[in-house]
Amino acid sequence: MSTVPLFERLPEIYRTRDAEVTPPNQLRAYLAAVEGPFGALHEHIAQLYEDLFIDTCDDWVIPYLADLLGTTHLKGDPRTLRADVADTIALRRRKGTLGAIERLAVNLTGWACRSVELRENLAWSQHLNHQRPDAGGEPSYGAPTLTRFDVPRGGTAPIRDPAALALLGTPFDPFAYTADVKPAQGDARTINLPNLAIFLWRLAAYRLPRVRPLAKGLIDLGAQPAGLARFALRFDLHPLDIPVRLFNTSRPGFLRAETSGGIVSPLTEADAVPGPILDARLTSHTPAGHPEAYVQVDFYNAGVAPPTGFDLGDVGLQLFIPQTLAALLVPPAPFPQWHWQFRGDNLCAWETGLRRPLRIGEIVIDPDIGRILVGMETAAQAAELMVLDNGTLVSRLFTSFTYGAAGPVGAHPVTRHFPALDPMVELRRVGEVSGGMTLQAALDGLADATAPVVIEIHDSLVHRIDVSLLPDTAVDGTVSLRLAHSLTIRAAGEHRPIVLLAQPLSLRPVVAGDATPFVPQVQLQGLYIAPDEAAPFPAGQALIDRAAVARLEIIGCTLAPGGHSLRNGDRAPMQPALRLVDGYGFSAQADIDAFVPTPDIVIQRSITGSLAVDPRYRLDIQDSIVDAGLGFDDAPTGLFAIAAATDPSNNWAAALDFAGLTCFGPVRVAAVGGLGGIFTQRFEVLDNQRGCIKWSAFSSDADRLPPNHFCVHAPDARIVFTSERFNDPGYAQLQRESDRRVRELGPDDDAMGAFGFLLEAHKWTNLHVRLQEFMPVGVRPLVVPVS
Template identity: 55%
Template sequence: MTHSSQPKRVPLYDRLPQIYHVRDAEQSPPGQLRHYLAVVEAVFGEIHANIEALYHDFFIDTCDEWVIPYIADLLGTTHLKGEARTLRADVADTIALRRRKGTLDAIAWLTYNLSGWGVHGVELRENLLWTQHLNHQRPDAGGVPPYSLPGVSRFTPIRGGTVPVRDAAMLSLVNTPFDPFGHTVDVKPPGLDAVRYNLPNLAIFLWRLAAYRVTVSPPVIRDVIDNSAAGTGASFILRVDVHPLGQPLRLFNTSRFDPNQRPPVVSQLDQTPGPIPPARLNQGSAAGVPEAYVQVDTYDPASLSNPDLDTVDRLDIGAVGLQLHLPEPEFTNRSWPRSEPPPPPAWTLRGDNLCAWETGLARPLQNNEIAVDPVIGRLLIGVETAAAAAALETGLLLTHTYGAVGPVGAHPLSRQPLPDTWQGETVAVRPVNFHSDPNGLQAALHDIQTATAPIVIEIRDSMVHELDLGAIASPLDEAGGFNLRLNRSLIIRAASGQRPLIRLSQPLRFRPSRVFDPDPEVQTQLDAVMDRLTVRLEGLYLTRAAGFPAGDPLIARAALHSLELVDCILDPGGFQQLDGSRAPIRPALELANFYGFPPGSDQEVAFNQTPEIHLQRTISGPLTIDTDYRLFLTHALLDAGKGVGDAPDDSFAVAGPGSLPEGRWGPPTVVNGLTVFGRMRVDEIRGQGGIWVHALEVLHNQTGCLKFSYFSGQGDRLPQHHGCVTGPEARLRFISEICGQPAYGQLARSSDFRIRERGPGDDAMGAFGFLLEAHKWRNLQIRYREFMPLGVSPLLIPVT
């Protein structure tokens, strides 16, 4: 927000002595001075705001972005480019970092300021093995044989000793940033993202993936096994999938970084924003620390129905990556871990492989034991009674953390406050909370066809909402199912910090409540409504219910001025199943000409819009859109299930309806940061920053221009292009091409540097270019040359 938009000061007239107010009231007509000062009040307010802005520009925390390099000049520090947040932090901590120059803490602090990533530095000379004389041992503490030291056991790694192989939790740290074992000298030159244990090397491990935590979500209870007759093991076993849709999910831990600690310790063992290692969850292991990853708490189910309480106030949300919320009264005083000795029975935890849980476990589950598989996001919970099992089946809630490259798709992000107005009209806000009303979303959509103001539906939870248009919309005599009739614009959005899932029983279809009227005056009014009719979906995860028609898209009609999908996931399928195969890809949008009206009808003729389809920071399956639409793709990822090296066949990520080869031309398209897995065929295109893994075919390739993009070089039909690269001469690689995996869509460091650094704004091409990762790498290299001690070689090693 600019300083000129701050609230204005007290009006000039109110600052005058009271005698002038009295005399002004005595004039004929009265109030002449007031009206005169009202004319100059706006100008005076702008001058005052400008003066206040100049004061704010004295401070790095509040100054405008253009002032940052000028303050840097005052400190004598070199200029950098990138995110304003990182530039401010770099300048703000310049003096403090110079005082600590040459220390490991300073390097970690500097790295965090310039990247925002989790970071851990290791002086690799400390990890080198020692060759010791038996008569003059030099153990870690010095002077005394190591196993006689306090706190040292046979499971403790001793520098210069042998590796203890009895503890899986300790062995899981091998070749990680917190590796405690000794290594032989590696004299090879530094390689890409490789650790080289040598005297001058400093390893700087980086966690680049963002860890997103869903505060309260419903698990999928697969079944409850009655094992009471067996006489061994748990009496009742619940098999639980963490993902609300039952898909495999790699569980992450949270970062417990305290920004106020000086010098800061950014990343510590068992507190990093990375995947949870299964072996560290073993409670019976000497090096197991399950309490750093998992927590068990209880809650009162009646408190969830209180609409006046926020979700965080209803439940005790901890800081770990995975938290189980058990319903009372069946589990009163059953939280874990506890500072005081818990009353029996107490929970025990372990990490395990639950991929084939149907065939049983190597070590049977016991009563009051929880087995966690963080690799695929599964739980086994053993309880003693049928009542406890039934309570968990209906009342178990989870807080879980997952990883993603960045804010593309539906994530629990901080969002802007609700708008007071939309398109010049005061909005009607309809809050929805699943805990208060499981059918709240359907209830909020009931009478939208008669609304006289724009409607904003805010979903204030991260639960799964069932949406059946058949229950709230009447069938039309037009082709195609149920429709949401709109009289004003509609916004459905997630509240700040939430990620709701909407499970559809049939495709979404949007249309105006009225399109045609024989009265010209009424038709003019209808045209004015249609000129502004917008549907905006923000922060939502749209998927299919069990009875969803096979082969249908998630959105099948958009007879609107604009359909905006912001921070959404239109479930593309394609996730990796437990047997290693990929689930089928599913279509996201299918929008044909005539907009769903009968061809040649009065409604089709009266509908005078060219609908705009906007996908912004959205993950989507294939789009089938006709040429009478306009498509805008901004930092979007489209998935037709075809990655690098796959034969594209007829898997189109964007195309129009029709048959090959004469048809299937999609709409005119504007691109600003895009990753496409599959072919794309459109009428015309312009923009920048795209990555087309497979062919891009443009019908009217004499119009439009693409800049700073990557093309496959196989079957492309391109418009004019500038600053682009083409495969296979430019190597393209992704960390993951499978939806649902943490690094989905992340460019590999082995990709051609032009793809990673020569996109728009001298940064990466593709959907995630706005993260400015190339700027972060360059800024780190610049600062390391200034802060690194002589003779020390920094090795930047991404962990995620």
């Protein structure tokens, strides 16, 4: 709609007569031509007012507002620059306080922060005539809050409290140390009088809103003494039986308290940072245990469709239990009312039993591998949480849990904004929460669709696809989705649905000759795609093995590459992502000749397994990870990250364009052009006389490269990842010990690899610039990354 609808503002008499003339609507057409520039002028004038305020101004105005405040200019993410200018006056007023340093760091980086004066961690001996117990009160230790588990400055560590000992070596370490007089170097925590440590949590915490955990077993323990549970219910939080490291949510917040100085910002607390949950902090009834900061139990109403009561709290792990269980919960004697108890423990070998007995109403959590164990007293209580359906255990317990990742690469529950759909587009809603159809049903009838189809998934549950069960999919000697128009399958809202495939996904038009260079197009967005082991998925086959379409876009998806850590420490097998052959999968030569497009395979901000793509395609990869399971130190195994689908060792894959790519494995392509790549194994290009690669890192293993500029080569440039295994919190994250050229001299003067778009080098530099301005005389800032 036009900003200034001139025609609609005319009196009704003129609009009526305009419709009656021949040809009709001449005045409407004339004013429509004027509305465009007039509306643009109107919007520009309105924006001039918005540009007076840092919260609403355009990005280009930020440095001009900074000049008015005398704020030095920085570079990087506009959001951080805007926050820096917005808080300039507030931070100057509070200069020299820990709260100001923390807020400054959060503004400039977007990461959670904790500032610690390391002199407080120095051991010291109190003078008997001038005692200063940290807990306050009159000597000796007269404060009523001081217990034998508190840690007075310079005192002895309370070894009887695991929850307090869990803080050892963390930014919240309360224990005393001797002074470290060596010069502070790198990112180390050097305890000395002038040192101020600024701890940063770089990993992002992503929270899944509603997940059905995997029911692993209901065990009848037999008759038990009073207070102990008879039934033990086992759940894996990840629906695919994959270990997941549980994180807490970040709750920095600002406490508004009326003081003489105005609003006070409390310092970051130990149990409110987006880091891995510590086992001991989860345990109830311990002096330093704080389970309410990590886990919460709520009830949902399963008697309505869709179920209700899934309101999210602030904690990292939330358990949703059917309301029908509440009536069956009888308080165990001698407790007057029912209450849940929590315990952090090791559940890796839960089949052999626990180290301590399971109590009634006790929930044991293993945050290291994402398992929970629930103790119930009666069979009726247990049946409310886990039921047997057609011989398969099904969980009636739902959870919301938080995990960590280096950034929004792959499928994550992030906010998504979609443009308004064209009225001609057919929208199909999928999801148990929204009361929609199943994904299997939504894929039916694509061959008869009269308009492009958009399938939106409105939950984070598991959705299974078996294309062979859909009518008219048996074609070309296999099963394929036959598309009359373009198709989009996307995650709606802040969801991360899991799509399990019974067989590789295969795409083709209804009639090969109907395809044009522009249609049909297929877009997958925000999906976690993996093989369905219950089907079972054919071993060794790629997740997508046919793309006879004009364009295949994979945006913000995870095509599970495998290679994740198992609970015994071993590595899972790798899973190929794409295998696209010449001929596009058509069995008849006439169809091959009639198929006009050269398919574009576009991968953006996604995680995939190996890509096997023959030359008659175009491959474009941006800000993504391609994982064949081979790092810098791994010996070649014959597997390729990117290569031809047909005889990969001797043929060449499709031409590759990339911008921001982390590739774990060898690459062998016909031609290439791009920037910002990290390649851990041999990189070979057939046509090395054309194209160009800039700001990238290579393994130096007999690479065959086109012209390249501003590139680095291992081992001259050391590159270290926090983890090279999929599903680990620090997967593909560059460590700070990596070569500076890789961390800071990539595209846009920032990092190479898939996460360069996060502009972390700019954040790091901006923080150091501001710290030089905000540090009191004699204080030495130490910026220490925690994750």
